[in-house]
Amino acid sequence: MKRSFTDQLNRNIEINFPPKRIISLVPSQTELLFDLGLDKEIVGLTKFCIHPIEKFAERTKVGGTKKLNIDLIRSLKPDLIIGNKEENEQKQIEMLMAEFSVWMSDIYTLEDAKKTILHIGELVDRQPEAAYLNHLINAGFNDLQTLALQQGIDKKVAYLIWKDPYMLAGRNTFIDDILALNGLQNVIKQSRYPELELEALVDLKPDLIFLSSEPYPFKQKHLEEIRTLIPDAKVMLVDGEMFSWYGSRLVKAVQYLFQLQKELL
Known part of the structure; x- marks a missing residue:
């Protein structure tokens, strides 16, 4: 048919x-x-x-x-x-x-991602399964937002996705939306994925610097290099899948982000 x-x-x-x-x-x-x-x-x-x-x-x-x-x-x-x-x-x-x-x-936001899950569910004749995934994602992210507000999480963050040159997640990205839902304010005002020298990042005074596991696989040595240059920021390695995968991985991302919020308190 x-x-x-x-x-x-x-x-x-x-x-x-x-x-x-x-x-x-x-x-x-x-x-x-x-x-x-x-x-x-x-x-x-x-x-x-x-x-x-x-x-x-x-x-x-x-x-x-x-x-x-x-x-x-x-x-x-x-x-x-x-x-x-x-x-x-x-x-x-x-x-x-x-x-x-x-x-x-x-896809640019969590709402976009939930619509995509429903659309793909319809496309492949799996509407009930898609609706159930969205139910889990809705419940989890509502709780994450509530917790972020209750705990007063309000920190400035830079999210690095690439090295040589350094590239960061900016506005109008899925990552930016996930950060905001967890009480984190992106210090990058440019859209999409701008290049930025680390010296310029110092001037933005981030409280947190997240080094993503993908698409560039940041490691402990990169964390130590950046921490030396920007000692006032808390530098962390984070799981890129939990911030940028916009399908059913969002169900698993909820528990990861709950744990991350605890680490930020």
């Missing part, structure tokens, strides 16, 4: 419903598909789609999120490809759109 859907770029796509051969091009959305109860329908994913690891090992890898193997994707004959505007490279996505049904997400 053919059904039409509108993606988050406001494009109409038509798919064989429910889809039987799905390729996911984004790690957080791949994990969501498995958590919605799909299994054999997922025929391809990227080399970064590592959760759940046992499913990752069994599936065809179609390249990286920004460097896809288009010929391999063609050989898998997908009836649905699911990507994301920020994560995937526009030219490659447009090539795929010319040949396949491609549904794209576009």
Whole structure:
């Protein structure tokens, strides 16, 4: 049966419903598909789609999120490809759109993420499962916001995602929204992911500096380097998946962020 859907770029796509051969091009959305109860329908994913690891090992890898193997994707004959505007490279996505049904997400806030979970649930015929995930996410993040207010968490933070050059999460990003929901004020006023010298970061006087585990894998040695340069800030290694994965990983992120809030008191 053919059904039409509108993606988050406001494009109409038509798919064989429910889809039987799905390729996911984004790690957080791949994990969501498995958590919605799909299994054999997922025929391809990227080399970064590592959760759940046992499913990752069994599936065809179609390249990286920004460097896809288009010929391999063609050989898998997908009836649905699911990507994301920020994560995937526009030219490659447009090539795929010319040949396949491609549904794209576009996410900047927790509310966007919850809408995406519902949309993907509808797309793959898993609406009840998607609604239940959102119920858990709603309850958890409502409690996180309440706790942040009750505990008076109100700190200025810089969130580093890359080194050489240093890049930070700025405004109009999913990470910025997750920080704000936990009582943390982003010192970066620029949009998206600006480059910044550490000397300039000193002048912004952050209370906290978070070094993300992804996409750049910051380690203890980087923490010590930055702590030496900016001794007045508390420098911490944080799990990037818990701040930037906008699918079912948000359920696990709640407990992680509860623990983080305790560490900040």
